[in-house]
Amino acid sequence: MRTFMKSDFTCGFIGLGLIGGSIARAIRDFHPKSRILAYDINQEALQAALADGVINTALSAIGEELSVCDYIFLCAPVSENDSSLSEIKKYMSSTCLLTDVGSVKADIHRHIQKAGLSPQFIGGHPMAGSERTGYINSKTLLLQNAYYILTPCADISQEVICDFRELIASLGAIPLILTYKEHDYVTAAISHLPHVVAACLVNLIRQSDSPRGIMKLVAAGGFKDITRIASSSPVMWQQICLTNGENISGLLEDYIVSLSQIKEEIDRAGAEPLYQFFDQARVYRDSFTDASSGPIKKSFSIRIDIADEPGALAAIATILALHQISIKNIGITHNREQADGVLQVEFYEESSIQKAEEILSSKGYSIYH
Template sequence: MPKKNILIAGLGLIGGSLARAIKSGHPDYHVSAYNRSQAPRDFAIQERLVDEVSDNFADLAVKADVIILNFPVQLSIKFLDFLSELSLKKNVLISDSGSTKFEIVTAAEEIFKGKAVRFIGGHPMAGSHKTGVIASSELLFENAYYILTPSRLSKAADFDELKNLLARTRAKFVELSAEEHDAMTAVTSHFPHVVAASLVDNTHDFAAIMPFTENLAAGGFRDMTRIAESSPDMWSEILMSNSEHIVHQIDRFNEKLNAVKRLISQKQSAEIWAFFDKARQLRSQMPIHKGAMENFYDLFISVPDKSGVIYEVLGYFAGHDLSIINIKINETRVELNGVLQLTFKTENDQATAERLIQEHSNYDVYK
């Protein structure tokens, strides 16, 4: 059986990570990469992510058995138009990694109607605060959901083929219709970005009246608005590509805010308590998915602001072979306690660490 020729179009964080995973899982496949800029191409060759690079998309595309587009949705659609003009291999399989699916699936069905081309929409739901191919990792997608969306150009066997190609990503593949994908991601991703940006904008506006306001924006505000620092280019396009579902969520949210507003205005303390309690319970029951760190166990330790306190706490664990995934300091201020956050691989390690801290110190420990 001849080895396959795989084209990764776009060598950013996602494209580079896909290239690594495919090459690792299928070392006999020929993996090529298109990228307009020279530096990512050079890096990909030097690090042996791929076997071939070029800034000539057409030259690579006509040789490919599988093409994965890693661009914003509108740009990917332009590449689909361009592909339709080329003499592609018969039954070439095309996919993408964009954040919305209905628009590109619909475009692909129209562009390739009557052609020997297969198309499956893709969305690996993973990312990093780092960017570019230099930050790419084979482990980026591990345990993350990888959404695959069918089209009139795809069959069940095509999904098996694509999953096999991407097996080394160790992602959790989920098949959804394009409509389902866009509706769900509007709720869990796209609309929350609108809320986060609005909170920042609202606080900034209020600070024009009371300038010290922004100094009081502490942990809760920080956590709720972290995603407001995301790329405006990317998020403006996502909102335009999924506008109907996002507008629907804004309308629903306004209804909920108005309901809470009425409770506050009417001093309905019991109902307000029930509102928060319901949200607390629902949040605790949600299977919040965290990609490669899906199953993890946190401890929060109130520690004094003094030199060596992290080493002190970690010293309590000596000889106990605990697996610590992450260490983070929250809310540290001079002469006040901060919060040391330790993330453990297993629940047993978390329990052992909690016991050891309580045995060796008077620090308050929370889960």
């Protein structure tokens, strides 16, 4: 992590939801002398941030107060950010850096160009998130070890880029500089397309299931895991498809071709091609960096064999609680052939996994991933 030299800078936030709130929390924790101003249509979020000591000032509107900002983060929905630019421009100082947190960059860059703000804009995309939304679910650790993509405008100075890159690194994130076109193609492949595919799979099961709902019944395990991202906000993904449609459509066409090819091998029972198909995917996936954050949030969980008897689940929860290990989610996995059950426990932090494994293994539990 590079050291960010400033200590008394001022940040403004337009929108204080999950991402905006998490960035503000990280700035407050890592730079306690900084001053943070925020505007959000949700007054409850602003009051909660004030009570938490995360922000210094809650703004009732986009106004003159923003003129003292060294950085302004656009963290509202994309359409609101676009419509706010002309108002923000009235109050921005000539030395203020404007940035955003949207997952599609071409659209905001077009609006920035049109507003004449290119020399003061670096697009931003913290590749971290949660199934939950709103300031109430924000947390400092959301940015930890997450790639934070930066897309500077062509006419912004290298000095400003380095300054902002150091600020992002000082928050525990990993800055990665790309052009906005590179960003949109990369995220279309590793984030946007998977969400489309997951939704397609879920809808296929919905349409193919029997009136008794047997598919839905047994989908609670592996199928539910691999399609977890289909539970994301339909409004958000509608907007992503509308703003990054060209990239998503192109990659979707390539994906359809690959599906047709593997269908042909299944139809003709091509043993070797089928093996190569799965083996190449396995080898390539196993080469991925095991980062804790990304556009599709990693789940920190373990599975535990438990006896099918009263109190079994409560016993494990109690053991973990006594050792100060917080549980994010806990539940029984039903779709397995063994007589006993499998308990899946999800944690908030990766560090909890090893600690929980050691404690539960010492008490005779069988743990696996």
